[in-house]
Amino acid sequence: MLEYPLEGIRIVDFAWAWAGAQATSILALLGAEVIKIESMRRIDHSRVFSLTTGQWFDEPDSSVIFNDMNLGKMSANIDLSHPEGVDLVKKLVKISDVVVQNMRPGKIDGLGLGYDVLREIKPDIIMLSSSARGNTGPEREYIGYAPLFSAISGFAYISGYEDEDPVRLSGEIDLLSATSSAFAVLAALIHRQQTGEGQFIDLSSTEATSVFMGEVFMDYCMNGRIQTRHGNKDPFMAPHNVYRCKGEDKWVSIAVATDDEFKSLCQVIGHLEWATDERFADSFSRWHNQAELDKLIEIWTVNHTHTEVTQMLQEVGVAAAPSCNSEDIWNDPHLRDRGFWAEVDHPILGRKTVIDTVWKLSGTPLEVNRPAPLFGEHNQYVFGELLGLSDSEIEKLKKKKAIF
Template identity: 35%
Template sequence: MQKAALSGIRVLDLSRLVAGNMATLQLADFGADVIKVEQPGTGDPLRQWRKSNLDLWWREYGRNKRSLSLNLKSPRGRTLLLKLVAQSDVLVENFIPGKLKGIGLSYDILLETNPKLVILSITAWGHNGPYRDKPGFGTLVEAMSGFASMLGFPDRPPTLPPIPIADMITGLYGALACMTALRHRDATGAGQVIDLSLLEAMYSVLGPVAAEYERTGKYPKRNGNRSPNSAPRNSYKTSDDKWIALSASTPLMTEKLFKSVGLEDVLQDERFSTNEARVRNGDETDAIVADALRKFTLSDLMALFDETGVAGAPIYEVPQFVEDPHVKERGILIEVDDPELGSYRMHAPLPRFSSSPGAIRFPGARLGEHNQEILSSLLSLEEADIHELQTAGVIGS
């Protein structure tokens, strides 16, 4: 069996909800031993994101991680954690700044225990600034970063995304940060603390909006499905009441699109002859394109675009996506055998490596499922010791 790329890397994940789990998921998928440290009795709140009484958020984003239910409010619990810290490479946490110090687990203590430790601290607002002590979630960051103000239609309220996009982006940054810090540690022998905020991660993907505002006085506003950079770009209804998305992001693509649907003469009109003109006359551009596309069924339009090299895609709902032939052939979804729920599909590990691919070894574990395994193999505790810790409430049962 091929050795996983991150085999030998141990991660202690003290985080809760999405961003930390997204970060450690990337490491776990590629072979890192991620130990999810959770409060006995309750565990990670992600376990409570249920639909139809199914904890599928946890089972997907908690996959490949061993669960240790350990009471960090207990002095003995903190002692056990520090023994694990001494044997680990990375610790991930998302407490409000200062919270770990308040329970006797300051960064100084953690780094004194293991000077080579990489500590990833994920917070909403960062470790300094007037908002550092405020509680925060991705939704608040999506609002304050300016993202929500750009999302939606101009005559409707700002729109908050239906998925935790700020957390997901931050989690991906977090995984990259851990690997960068491990590279630095390997070169220097020194660990460090990574201060990663959801606010900065979310803002970083919005484009040069501050520069645009400072240089021109303008900034993005809600513009529906349109792009401020190219046109046409929107969703368009077909004759069979389905929807297609188009993004004619280059002049050549616009030319191909207009010619394929009988609009080549439109390009001679100065209102639509350049990309800048089409963006400026967005309403008229969209009306012309929408009227042309409305004459085709979705399948006929996709066949035409395949023939003429036009970039377009159907707007799928989940049932269409999971059954799409490209999705199936690429293996974008992987069948997972869950001992409790049976088989179902999860997203495959990303990115795809030619020599050291990721793998899904098991779905999100039961709370405390690996208590005995971790405490006996890593800390050499006997069964009687583990039972006594359970009785004392230091670990979960």
């Protein structure tokens, strides 16, 4: 049986939406026992809404996006607006290691489950609170999702083509916050292992996004320059773009960093004379004439498939890769050879293919071994086995609607 890095760690999970759910899913895939606390009063919208069709589901267990970003978790139904439901959570926290939540600042405190309360119950508890703008500051009450994070962090402003509007980014921005959250929890666990102390983690999703904009901020601080949108251009490399290829909506990405690489590109295309053309002879000249150069390159790429172009250029040391759609990724033999995909058995969806763990650890090999949970699937385990409630006590709590 595999031993996972976080085996023996229990996490009480109040998180939802992509940023929160993916963070605890990462920790679950690392071996933590993640118990997602859910309620019929405020059901996780990813359970009942399809991002693909824009439609609501009649039942909460068939959503593709929920089942993707909650792999490896358990689910227990507790009404946090009920005093006895709150008491159950406190008992669960007492035998847990980490609490993760991404409600608006102050909301979890209003439920009687703030950090000051929980550390009285479990002094070494680690609590991560993730929100749009953080738990302090004049905008702490702001609510928001990924499009807000991309806008206020500066990402949207620099994304898109020249002379066009900023491009709204969505789920991919949430993943930046999710990975930062998971990293912070791991750091706090190491600290607790060394000192015996728990702690409170205050994470702002916009700050977790802005941290990837360092070069843009430094350019402004040092040069007073505000970077804007520049499409697929690179500040230094040219050619550096995505080029149309043979076939419907097929493209290849090409990036050339040095004069030697450009010479190799010219040789493959069959126009070695470009390497000595004064318009393209060095990086500076190529950068200032890249619009013209891009047109010349695309005259060649449209006569080849994106995989053919990739192979020809990679063989001579030029960075190139196909722009893949979902079908390309699904059929990618390289990904299959590396075990990118895994299969899990879902009680309703059946045998389901999911993305396996992307970390290849030689000492602690990982694999997805549990699908996302059904709504309340692990009630008996949580209430009966972990909290020690009898069947009659569980039934009484159901009648009181403290649990479902």
